[in-house]
Amino acid sequence: MKKLAVALTLALCVLVAVLVGRTWSLAGSTTLPAAAVKIDLDASTLAYRLAKALRIQTIAHVPPEPNELVPFQALHELMRSLFPRAFSALKTEVIAGGSLLMTWQGSDPSLAPILLLSHQDVVPVSPGTEGDWLHPAFSGVIDQGFIWGRGTLDDKSGVFGLLEAVEHLLLKEVTPRRSVILAFGHNEEVGGSGAKAMATLLTDRGIRAEYILDEGGMVSEGVISGIGQPAALVGVTEKGYLSIELTVQSPGGHSSMPSRDTNIGRLSRAITRLEANQEPLRIGTTLAESLQALAPAMGFGRRLAVANLWLFSPVITKLLAAADSTRAGMHTTLAPTIFHAGIKDNVLPGTATAVINLRLIPGDSIADAMRRVEMVIGDPEVKIRPLGHNREPAPESDPKSGSFAALANTIKQVFPDAIVAPYSTVGATDAAHYTAMSPNIYRFLPVRWGVDDQKRFHGTNERISVEGYADAVRFYIQLISNTAG
Ligand SMILES: [Zn+2]
Structure with missing residues (x-):
């Protein structure tokens, strides 16, 4: 029992030493500060x-x-x-x-x-x-x-x-x-x-x-x-940049006798599924490099976490997920930007279309994103096609x-x-x-x-x-x- 306690204490000491050591290594910038230059301009x-x-x-x-x-x-x-x-x-x-x-x-x-x-x-x-x-x-x-x-x-x-x-x-x-x-x-x-x-x-x-x-x-x-x-x-x-158009088509009709499945309902369900099944957040290579470069300007607590991402990446991920701008850097985002359906309050539209704009994180690809969207929607009645000027x-x-x-x-x-x-x-x-x-x-x-x-x-x-x-x-x-x- 005593041996176990000693071993645990020792392990804890080593862990603390590793955490603090790594934190210290990020304390100061490794590059020498450049001398300020002020060119005279009007x-x-x-x-x-x-x-x-x-x-x-x-x-x-x-x-x-x-x-x-x-x-x-x-x-x-x-x-x-x-x-x-x-x-x-x-x-x-x-x-x-x-x-x-x-x-x-x-x-x-x-x-x-x-x-x-x-x-x-x-x-x-x-x-x-x-x-x-x-x-x-x-x-x-x-x-x-x-x-x-x-x-x-x-x-x-x-x-x-x-x-x-x-x-x-x-x-x-x-x-x-x-x-x-x-x-x-x-x-x-x-x-x-x-x-x-x-x-x-x-x-x-x-x-x-x-x-x-x-x-x-x-x-x-x-x-x-x-x-x-x-x-x-x-x-x-x-x-990367990818816009996808979703279309649902079926005969419209009078709104007094709707079918069980309306085009607007079906398309809305597809979008709801996409929003509910976002890509998981992760700290990629560039974000890790970014955090490490910024670490000298952070307080000790944050610097400790950034210096030891192997242990604290869930904490940092949660911290960065709080703001839309930083969360966007941790996964491929997906945003419904256009929704078109209907012309009159008592007519069921025969077509409903929507556009989803995705911004692909480095490491992702247009082909993978298309496959994921198709899989998450999981409805063959929702036709999916990419729109113009997409880039990896x-x-x-x-x-x-x-x-x-x-x-x-x-x-x-x-x-x-x-x-x-x-x-x-x-x-x-x-x-x-x-x-x-x-x-x-x-x-x-x-x-x-x-x-x-x-x-x-x-x-x-x-x-x-x-x-x-x-x-x-x-x-x-x-x-x-x-x-x-
Ligand atoms: Zn610009």
């Missing part, structure tokens, strides 16, 4: 130029509407007039009608180019919300230290920020050693066929990129619970690569108070079209944002602070200097 001039771009309503549709490209041509004209050096030094090609591919030739052709992406198109304003904007969505007003308008965060700040950076470097008579390619898609919000065409063209030319940077994570302030300091989240993968989850880029380190270093130079962490972006980006061009694909928009900004994406009162936009330009200047030489 923030109000930058803001004034971005505001001009916001006034052009570059909205894409599928299929394209007549004259849809006209605003994009106006945007190109504006760019040419504001960034004369960039447009004379870089080779510019218009692809697929509205996308812009700009190549800044490096002096050393043996080096692989870097590829910097952003998109010119914006989402429309949701009908009925126009009046909720403090300043009209396409007025490009600068007020209270902010630039207001659709596209300030998503993603004209990226397009103009990159052009400002190139223009600034050209003014300083910089020639990069490594080529810098800018690719500005014109229909990211509706599937990104422009980006796809540019990716195909570059691949056909045999170009491989050292790394690719697109929009994605940002410098989050107070967004992640338990993390006291700003967190610069760099997307190393993104979820993106491959996971290595957060330990040299390119990631250079990116993290640049982030620390411009945002010295931030902790850098890889993560999986929940939304879709144009970067997904470029997966064949580089194993190092990162998604990061160098802008600070807080809880209050979350609803501004694709929402009302989208804005960026004048100083925040200047920091974005500083980041791009620094990144090109650091990684293209």
Whole structure:
């Protein structure tokens, strides 16, 4: 009995030592902090130029509407007039009608180019919300230290920020050693066929990129619970996208003599089953890496749990499941987004249709998801078919690569108070079209944002602070200097 007690005590001591030891190993960042760099820029001039771009309503549709490209041509004209050096030094090609591919030739052709992406198109304003904007969505007003308008965060700040950076470097008579390619898609919000065409063209030319940077994570302030300091989240993968249409058809009829099974009832049951049988939550590779990178900014308790996921992953899973945004990172989500049936209160509709939008976690696949949906519904009367522009989850880029380190270093130079962490972006980006061009694909928009900004994406009162936009330009200047030489 005594021997058993001693053995148990010993085992407990070893366990505590292991837990604490692993926690200590995550206490400090392993990378040396970069020295902060503050490039001198005139923030109000930058803001004034971005505001001009916001006034052009570059909205894409599928299929394209007549004259849809006209605003994009106006945007190109504006760019040419504001960034004369960039447009004379870089080779510019218009692809697929509205996308812009700009190549800044490096002096050393043996080096692989870097590829910097952003998109010119914006989402429309949701009908009925126009009046909720403090300043009209396409007025490009600068007020209270902010630039207001659709596209300030998503993603004209990226397009103009990159052009400002190139223009600034050209003014300083910089020639990069490594080529810098800018690719500005014109229909990211509706599937990104422009980006796809540019990716195909570059691949056909045999170009491989050292790394690719697109929009994605940002410098989050107070967004992640338990993390006291700003967190610069760099997307190393993104979820896949799949929309499925469900249809139930049977003769309709008079609502005074309904059959036992109505189309609306049957379709509703299918959706109820799907919602009740969600994919189990799990902590995948990227999420584990993300938690470990953020651990130094956590309190001891959370750090202990993150350092010992082998023991505490159920606790962490439960913690992350509390918020919709973090729960979405732990499984393939499923959301009914469209439901159509019926035209009159006393007529049984002959058809009921619904659309389910799924976002596939890395490791999942469209084929597997389709099979699961079919199995869960388990009703041959519910016809299931995938809708257009679906994509598989993106491959996971290595957060330990040299390119990631250079990116993290640049982030620390411009945002010295931030902790850098890889993560999986929940939304879709144009970067997904470029997966064949580089194993190092990162998604990061160098802008600070807080809880209050979350609803501004694709929402009302989208804005960026004048100083925040200047920091974005500083980041791009620094990144090109650091990684293209
Ligand atoms: Zn975007």
